[in-house]
Amino acid sequence: MSVVLSARGLGKSFGAVVAATDIGIDILTGERVSLVGSNGAGKTTFVNMITGYLKPDCGRILLAGQDITPLTPRAITRLGVARSFQIPQLFSELTVLENMLVSVACQDDQWSFVRPARSTSAVVRADALLERFRLDEHRARRVAELPGGVRKLLDIAMALTGRPRLLLLDEPTSGVSAEEKFPIMDTLMTALDGDALTVLFVEHDMDIVQRHATRVVAFASGRIIADGPPTQALADADVRRYVTGEPAEG
């Protein structure tokens, strides 16, 4: 498998607070990597640096060998990196379908001044994703009326309209009730199954991590403290101490 994303020597500080130190990682195509760690460990900072929201103080980020460190979020998105947000970033005045159509419109070329937003091809593309995420029943509802779990799924479905090669999900189940968490993740991962897509997701629920991740990267105090298959990484003594809060064995 080829390397889709590489980070080399990434560092980021906010004044005296060190959010990332010497982060180095290779992500392979098709992996489902869970980023775990306590609050302030540096997970979201890492995601924000990959997507261009934050610029690292040092180090480089390579997407399939191309240096994306200095690029804007938009340029990085156009290269195939999509993301969802911890708090879903939607267009609350618009309907679910219109939100999807905006996502489709964002992929359009500059002559989109005259192309109807509701062109058949755009609606078909939007509907296909809504169906994949089981959101079709909410198609005509305004976003402001949607429950939290549906918003989360819509946020992710929108990110997929650009057919990305790397998808970053920032806490896809945060703010969602305990009963909704597993169905949402199951729907999400089933929807992603068809694509040769690499997924990085920040997650606090270790049951979800064990169920859906093929690899776990654990963060503490801005550093990577463990990296490996879920069973191995979650059994690591440092991970048990700093992340899961369980007493270390032995």
Place this chain on the structure above:
Amino acid sequence: MRTWVLGVTFAGALLLGGWFLPKWLTFLITMAAANGMVSLGIVMLMRGGVVPFGQGMVFAVGGYTAALAFNRFAFSDAMGLALTGGVAATLVAVPVAPLLARYRGIFFAMLTLALSMVVYGLLTKTTALGGSDGFNMGRPTLMGMKLPDAHAGYVLYAVTVALATLLALAARAHFDSSRGLLTLAVRDNELRVEYLGGSVRRAMAANYLLAAFAAGTGGALVVMSLGHVDPNFSYWTTSGEFVFVAILAGWQSVLAVFLASTVLEVVRSFSSAYFPNTWQLALGLFLLFVIRFLPRGLGSLWIRRSGQ
């Protein structure tokens, strides 16, 4: 398709009806349609969440360009002058559009206001352009034909109605386009638009250029109807009236813009005739009424929800 049929039918009715209307009314509708074009441009920007308080600048550029083309270059075709005004205003907007696209809220409004007042100052001090008095222009022609005294007003009315209809239909197509939807999204959540791969600045700059074209065309048509242009075209109160119409109309309907512009012209005409010193008071009260009871403007009377 339905919109185009309705638009063309409505324009046809206006053109036919105009033949029988009194001259004062055709003049009033001409002014309302021409000024409505400027406000249509403002609505285009309002859909993206910004309100320009200086569209008088591009309005004046359109007006002065048409008058100068007529006086200095003997270019007299009414349709050509209107489009020349629009193109000139767009060209003037090209260098400032990328700058304006970076600003939002009060900063955008004040920056456009500042630019319009700079142009006002320049026009006032430029004696070659008539200084604060401005200058006159003669009667335009249409497709090589001179306009007879009896029908000149109607022909200008017809040209204005035709261009306003074309612009309105183009604006509707734009509002319903991918780019139009993107503009609504920018108003709602810029960050997400960027993370979906859309360019917020490009969308805002493009909207400003389109608004400039509309304002320049409107300015040229107003100058042809009045036969005179002066720096007040770029004065802040002129810009304020265009914003007044845009707020009155709301950002959902194209038709509402021209309706609101007509309302302003009617109130202005009758109020200045019957209570000349307090007509602004009537306008202010009217706007208060609209903001209180129709916060989304006149257009919300027939369009229930945003984005439709």
